[in-house]
Amino acid sequence: MAYPITIPTGALIKRAIDFSYQSRKILFPMLCHDQLPEDLQLFESTYSNGNAGAFLIAKDHKGKIVGCIAARPYNHRFKQFRLASEAPAYEICRLYVLPAYRHQKIGGMLFSGISLLLQSKGIEQLYLHTHPFLDGAQLFWEKMGFKLIHRDQDPPFYTIHMQHNIS
Numbered sequence: 001m002a003y004p005i006t007i008p009t010g011a012l013i014k015r016a017i018d019f020s021y022q023s024r025k026i027l028f029p030m031l032c033h034d035q036l037p038e039d040l041q042l043f044e045s046t047y048s049n050g051n052a053g054a055f056l057i058a059k060d061h062k063g064k065i066v067g068c069i070a071a072r073p074y075n076h077r078f079k080q081f082r083l084a085s086e087a088p089a090y091e092i093c094r095l096y097v098l099p100a101y102r103h104q105k106i107g108g109m110l111f112s113g114i115s116l117l118l119q120s121k122g123i124e125q126l127y128l129h130t131h132p133f134l135d136g137a138q139l140f141w142e143k144m145g146f147k148l149i150h151r152d153q154d155p156p157f158y159t160i161h162m163q164h165n166i167s
Contacts, residue, residue: 003058003066003099003106005113009048012065014055017043019065023096024125027134030156046072055094056113058103058106066101069110070094071118074127083163089125090118111144115166122167132161138162 008016017040017149020131025033037044039053047055053072059067074083074091083089092114097106118126128146138160146162 001104001111003060003101003104003109005056005058005109007048008055008057008105011047012057013043016055016068019057020068020094022072022098023068023098026093027096028104039070046089054114054117056099056110056117058097058110059116060101067092067097067110069096069107069108071114078150078161079127080152081161083125083149085165087125087126088123089127089163090123092128093108094125107140108144119166124165126164126166130162130163131157132160133157 006012007127015135017036021033021036021040024031024037025112032079035041045051045057047070053070056082060066070093071090072093075088092111095107095110097110112160126146130141130143132138138141140163142148145158145166146163146164148160149163152159152161
């Protein structure tokens with residue numbers, strides 16, 4: 001089955017924000033969910049209207065959002081490592097696929113779509129972080145070409161930092 005990958009516009013923006021927020025609540029129940037994360041609060045100035053960030057969604061044949069992914073300029077907020085290159089990097093974030101739709105290559109299609117979009121902007125270096133409690137996440141990202149650059153030893157997240165050159 002085909003799952004169209006698109007940039008949310010118009011009414012789809014609110015649906016994309018809601019999808020991302022609800023997915024985050026499920027995957028990270030230990031976080032505070034009193035308010036939307038800043039990038040979702042400022043969705044249009046972060047991801048739309050020609051701004052630096054990018055956000056894609058996957059929909060099923062009925063138009064239901066079944067997955068999303070985002071990217072934005074990496075701000076070097078983690079000080080415990082350095083990326084391999086000084087070239088501008090983008091952080092891949094907010095990859096969520098509904099459980100019933102996993103193992104259908106939707107995550108890979110979303111990543112391919114955002115990679116092409118970033119390449120068209122001249123971006124060559126990608127960064128992301130994930131966590132060992134997200135079942136299969138590190139292996140998925142390794143299949144997408146990411147390499148481990150640092151693993152935090154701080155509980156409860158034990159954050160895994162990865163990078164990938166898409167040139």
